Amino acid sequence: MKAAILKDIENFEIVETKIPEIKKDEVLLKVKACAICGTDIKVFHHGHKHIVFPRITGHELSGVIEEIGEEVKGFKKGDRVAVAPAVPCGECYFCRRGWQTMCDNLKAIGYHFDGGFAEYMTVPGVAIKNGCVNKIPENLDFDSASIAEPLACVINGQILSRIEPGDNVLIIGSGPIGCFHSEVAKYLGASKVILADISSKRLKLAEFTNAITVDTSKENLKDVVRNITEGRMANKVIVAAGVQNAQETSLEFVAKRGSINFFGGLPQEKPFINFNSNVVHYGEIFITGTHGSTPYHNKIAIDFIASGKINAKNYITEKMSIDKILNGLKLVEERQVLKAIINP
Ligand SMILES: [Zn+2]
Ligand SMILES: [Zn+2]
Numbered sequence: 001m002k003a004a005i006l007k008d009i010e011n012f013e014i015v016e017t018k019i020p021e022i023k024k025d026e027v028l029l030k031v032k033a034c035a036i037c038g039t040d041i042k043v044f045h046h047g048h049k050h051i052v053f054p055r056i057t058g059h060e061l062s063g064v065i066e067e068i069g070e071e072v073k074g075f076k077k078g079d080r081v082a083v084a085p086a087v088p089c090g091e092c093y094f095c096r097r098g099w100q101t102m103c104d105n106l107k108a109i110g111y112h113f114d115g116g117f118a119e120y121m122t123v124p125g126v127a128i129k130n131g132c133v134n135k136i137p138e139n140l141d142f143d144s145a146s147i148a149e150p151l152a153c154v155i156n157g158q159i160l161s162r163i164e165p166g167d168n169v170l171i172i173g174s175g176p177i178g179c180f181h182s183e184v185a186k187y188l189g190a191s192k193v194i195l196a197d198i199s200s201k202r203l204k205l206a207e208f209t210n211a212i213t214v215d216t217s218k219e220n221l222k223d224v225v226r227n228i229t230e231g232r233m234a235n236k237v238i239v240a241a242g243v244q245n246a247q248e249t250s251l252e253f254v255a256k257r258g259s260i261n262f263f264g265g266l267p268q269e270k271p272f273i274n275f276n277s278n279v280v281h282y283g284e285i286f287i288t289g290t291h292g293s294t295p296y297h298n299k300i301a302i303d304f305i306a307s308g309k310i311n312a313k314n315y316i317t318e319k320m321s322i323d324k325i326l327n328g329l330k331l332v333e334e335r336q337v338l339k340a341i342i343n344p
Contacts, residue, residue: 002344003118004325007054009047014323020114025125027075027133028067029083032142034116035060035316036325036332036340037150038175044329050111058342059085059109061116062136062145072128075135082145083116083123084132084152084298085109100130100294101156117325119344131295137306143319143341144305144312147176151301151310152293154180154263158188160288161236161261165189170225170234170253172196173241173264174206174213176315176338181238181263182209187309190236192228196221202335208314225253232256238263244273251279259286315339 001019004012022028037060043051051057062082065075075081087107088100095103109115109132113124123133136145154177163169169185171178174197182193195211197203203213214224225234233255239246242264250260266273279285293301304310318340320328328340 001119002322003056004058004322004342005054006044006051006057010044012044012325014325019120020122022067022069022122023125024069024071025128026069027065027072027123027128029063029081029121029123030066031061031063031116031119031121031344033062033146034058034342034344035146035150036328036342038177038332040110041329041333048111050108055111056114056116056118056121057110058115058117059111060146060149061085061109061121062142062148063116063121066120069125071125075128075133080136080138080142080145081133082136082148082298082302083109083127084134084293084295085115085149086292086294087113087124087127087132088130088294089126090130101292106292117322117342117344119322132298134295134299134302136302140302140306143316143343145302146341147312147315147339148298148301148305149293150177151180151184151304152297153177153290154184155300155304156293156297157181157238157261157263157290158184160290161238161259163188163190163236166191167235168192168194168229168232168255169236169238170194170196171211171238171240172246172250173239174199174202175240175335177263178238178240179206179209179315179338180310181240182206182211183310184304185236186210187304194225194228194234199335205317205338208311222252229255234258237261240264242266244270248273248275251275251285254279254283254285256283257285258283259288262287262289265291316341319343
């Protein structure tokens with residue numbers, strides 16, 4: 001099979017290699033689509049603490065079950081599926097409380113296990129057992145299904161941000177994650193959704209969301225939010241950008257009793273920020289972070305896409321074969337596209 005193996009930092013090798021053999025509790029998946037994620041770019045440049053090279057990365061994926069281990073129940077050859085890449089153990093304190101994103105033993109496809117930038121991959125037994133393999137409806141194509149994972153992370157974020165009907169929601173960062181946040185917030189009943197970005201090029205790609213877009217290189221975001229919200233500011237602020245300054249200034253845009261979600265993580269070497277704690281104290285502001293998604297969030301995400309609430313075609317603006325993976329990474333990194341898909 002053909003695979004893009006990350007041999008080391010910034011060193012992808014496209015190789016012919018043998019199709020992996022499955023154990024009794026695993027399935028073999030023929031990968032049909034694997035979307036490139038922002039973290040694939042981080043991993044390409046900097047590696048990752050959970051990745052030992054060589055590794056086949058790629059974690060936003062869908063495919064067809066090609067072979068099944070004898071102990072696997074509930075699936076058959078030919079099933080069309082999307083795989084939730086974050087694999088909880090199902091047994092620790094946090095899993096038992098239903099907070100699988102906080103699993104003490106969390107493993108991930110594309111990190112601890114080989115992922116989807118290959119023609120075939122094995123789905124580990126622990127992933128199957130914990131509900132990570134979701135069948136997709138007939139009307140849903142593989143490309144669209146592959147972007148369920150980032151959408152699932154957004155759904156987790158929206159739940160933790162407690163978006164309610166009538167909320168005015170500000171989203172900072174208009175990449176694919178910011179676009180998902182805009183659309184999901186509207187479905188949850190948000191009155192006004194404001195999508196801010198420092199790049200007019202990126203905002204242009206986000207126009208389909210019908211959010212009120214604000215180019216912060218030209219406009220004063222605080223003034224705009226104040227005007228739109230009759231002076232109250234945004235009930236919910238989601239910082240969909242891993243940038244210190246964006247997190248710090250988010251407190252300027254939040255309404256009393258509002259919430260802020262630090263959705264994007266900061267660089268490991270610079271994780272600290274400064275803000276006026278009294279804004280939080282006197283304004284009774286809730287601050288949360290969000291990290292990842294559970295198998296259940298992935299199921300909801302598939303439903304959002306299959307039912308047309310999210311039109312995946314608006315996000316997938318580039319498709320390519322596995323040989324072009326470097327090109328795909330570049331397009332995503334330079335933010336020329338929202339999502340680029342590898343069809344192995
Ligand atoms: Zn991802
Ligand atoms: Zn666990």
